[in-house]
Amino acid sequence: MAVPGRGAEGRPALLMKVVMAGESCVGKTSIVRRYTEPNAAAAFSSSSYLATIGIDFKVKCITLNGTRVKLQIWDTAGQERFHTLSTSYFRGAQGFVLVYDITNLDSFQGVTSWMKDIHEKAGDEVDIVLLGNKCDKESERVVPKHKGEKLAWEHGIPFFETSAKDNVNIEDAFSVLTKEILEKVQKSHDTHCTRSSAMLC
Numbered sequence: 001m002a003v004p005g006r007g008a009e010g011r012p013a014l015l016m017k018v019v020m021a022g023e024s025c026v027g028k029t030s031i032v033r034r035y036t037e038p039n040a041a042a043a044f045s046s047s048s049y050l051a052t053i054g055i056d057f058k059v060k061c062i063t064l065n066g067t068r069v070k071l072q073i074w075d076t077a078g079q080e081r082f083h084t085l086s087t088s089y090f091r092g093a094q095g096f097v098l099v100y101d102i103t104n105l106d107s108f109q110g111v112t113s114w115m116k117d118i119h120e121k122a123g124d125e126v127d128i129v130l131l132g133n134k135c136d137k138e139s140e141r142v143v144p145k146h147k148g149e150k151l152a153w154e155h156g157i158p159f160f161e162t163s164a165k166d167n168v169n170i171e172d173a174f175s176v177l178t179k180e181i182l183e184k185v186q187k188s189h190d191t192h193c194t195r196s197s198a199m200l201c
């Protein structure tokens with residue numbers, strides 16, 4: 001029996017939906033740009049902050065353990081006024097990148113609430129990775145690394161401190177998340193022999 005996603009050589013076979021979540025200004029857009037744009041060094045700008053209005057998405061084609069994947073990354077707006085709209089995109093997602101800013105305590109304290117939103121809208125089976133972003137700003141740190149690690153451990157999810165600015169751990173975070181999603185898709189297919197929520201494309 002063929003595993004979903006092992007399509008014809010050379011074309012993306014599995015569509016994965018991943019959503020960025022977290023408070024405003026933590027760096028969600030910067031992380032997506034760093035990961036998806038080939039010339040990301042030029043793409044990062046610390047001088048101009050443009051809040052995401054509504055929703056945006058980017059696509060990146062990757063190969064995971066020999067499986068070609070078309071990764072759709074939905075970048076939500078963290079501002080409170082967009083909360084209902086942003087969380088409406090949580091439904092149907094297989095993975096979440098939940099971000100806080102290590103220099104902003106409120107953004108860390110908001111993680112539990114985001115986690116609740118994610119499980120309410122996307123179910124308990126979704127894969128989540130927790131990121132403490134802006135780790136290049138060590139002198140402004142207010143959230144110790146061990147606190148991020150502990151929170152992630154309590155929720156049973158992977159944790160990375162990242163910097164979109166310096167390109168620290170961004171690739172690794174997406175790699176761990178997408179591999180977990182792929183494993184789940186393949187396991188679900190092997191067990192039930194049904195199409196999972198991942199779509200062939």
Ligand SMILES: Nc1nc2c(ncn2[C@@H]2O[C@H](COP(=O)(O)OP(=O)(O)OP(=O)(O)O)[C@@H](O)[C@H]2O)c(=O)[nH]1
Pocket residue numbers: 023024025026027028029030031044045046047048049050051052053076077078079133134135136137162163164165166
């Ligand atoms: N020093 C530093 N600044 C960062 C980093 N990531 C993002 N920033 C800055 O933080 C600000 C907000 O970044 P965004 O990526 O727009 O944040 P966001 O979470 O998408 O914000 P919303 O669209 O309002 O939800 C910008 O000025 C970025 O340049 C980082 O890793 N290090």
